[in-house]
Amino acid sequence: MKHLYHLIICLTPAFSFGQLLLGGSDPQQLVANVLSGSGVSISNVQHNGVLDAIAYFSSGSTVGLPYHSGFLMTTGSKYFAQGPNDSIGAGIKNNAPGLTLFNGAFAVESYDASVITFDVIPSGSTLKINYVFGSEEYSSNNSSSYQYNDGFGIFVSGPGINGTQNIARLPNTNPISIRTLNQSTNSQYFVNNGTGNLPPYNSDDQYLQYNGLSKPLTAFISNLSPGSSYHVILVIADGGDALLDSGVFLEEGGVTAGAAENTLDNFVSIAYNSSNQQATIQVTEYQEKLVYSVVDLSGKTMEQSKITETMNLDLSDYASGMYLILVEGSNGQVSKKVVR
Numbered sequence: 615m616k617h618l619y620h621l622i623i624c625l626t627p628a629f630s631f632g633q634l635l636l637g638g639s640d641p642q643q644l645v646a647n648v649l650s651g652s653g654v655s656i657s658n659v660q661h662n663g664v665l666d667a668i669a670y671f672s673s674g675s676t677v678g679l680p681y682h683s684g685f686l687m688t689t690g691s692k693y694f695a696q697g698p699n700d701s702i703g704a705g706i707k708n709n710a711p712g713l714t715l716f717n718g719a720f721a722v723e724s725y726d727a728s729v730i731t732f733d734v735i736p737s738g739s740t741l742k743i744n745y746v747f748g749s750e751e752y753s754s755n756n757s758s759s760y761q762y763n764d765g766f767g768i769f770v771s772g773p774g775i776n777g778t779q780n781i782a783r784l785p786n787t788n789p790i791s792i793r794t795l796n797q798s799t800n801s802q803y804f805v806n807n808g809t810g811n812l813p814p815y816n817s818d819d820q821y822l823q824y825n826g827l828s829k830p831l832t833a834f835i836s837n838l839s840p841g842s843s844y845h846v847i848l849v850i851a852d853g854g855d856a857l858l859d860s861g862v863f864l865e866e867g868g869v870t871a872g873a874a875e876n877t878l879d880n881f882v883s884i885a886y887n888s889s890n891q892q893a894t895i896q897v898t899e900y901q902e903k904l905v906y907s908v909v910d911l912s913g914k915t916m917e918q919s920k921i922t923e924t925m926n927l928d929l930s931d932y933a934s935g936m937y938l939i940l941v942e943g944s945n946g947q948v949s950k951k952v953v954r
């Protein structure tokens with residue numbers, strides 16, 4: 615069936631080689647035959663929302679999208695994802711309802727939700743989903759306003775999971791939204807895409823219409839029971855109003871399962887002594903591309919550096935509060951929350 619979707623894309627009128635091309639919008643086919651990758655069996659696909667808000671996409675040479683193709687979900691119309699970025703406020707109210715689950719997770723009233731649910735049986739203990747989040751809200755300074763909070767969540771429930779867990783998060787555990795990911799917060803994961811009136815974004819259709827994007831991200835959850843069934847909810851929604859659009863690009867074949875890959879905790883551990891505010895990152899074996907970060911609750915990175923061996927961190931000059939010490943490397947990540 616994937617070949618059918620490639621055919622649909624080829625028959626879609628192309629305005630230029632670089633522009634994002636859009637095809638079929640059958641949610642069952644998009645999930646079961648496009649998103650499904652190695653090590654997973656997907657069934658019971660359901661869609662809530664407006665069909666015009668979802669589509670198969672082919673990226674061509676679109677800037678910011680490393681995926682050749684995949685599944686696009688938006689909060690308005692799929693066509694507002696296509697570039698160039700020549701509007702300072704592209705979007706549409708498509709009159710889809712919000713989602714209560716989204717409201718609680720993002721602390722905002724939601725509108726125009728695109729919701730996909732399905733059951734998945736993983737062959738291994740780790741489930742992964744690859745995606746890029748984008749939004750037109752970045753154009754209107756709404757990313758710094760608590761009134762608005764467009765976002766994207768991947769909620770998973772099933773054996774061994776306490777309740778329903780949102781696995782669409784930045785490495786510092788922040789959820790994916792315009793408040794937690796923008797030019798001033800977690801900016802290392804943010805890609806500026808213009809404002810709608812700046813070159814080259816507003817004249818080159820290799821750029822998307824959305825004014826900001828995340829870098830490619832991977833949602834993952836480990837310690838699953840291979841062969842058991844898990845329930846997954848994908849949702850992207852407008853938060854605070856139903857005007858400007860947001861979208862998420864899910865990689866074709868990007869839902870996969872396999873053996874646990876986060877083996878970094880076999881070689882790296884983090885300890886914290888609250889009596890003297892000293893943290894120790896213990897490295898028992900050299901790991902390539904090892905980086906540590908200290909992040910506050912707002913997502914601001916307080917310090918970050920490469921690390922090759924055991925080291926001590928002095929947090930005594932930090933303001934009182936909770937921090938996340940995160941160590942990332944080629945074999946995964948290790949983190950520890952500390953209270954200063």
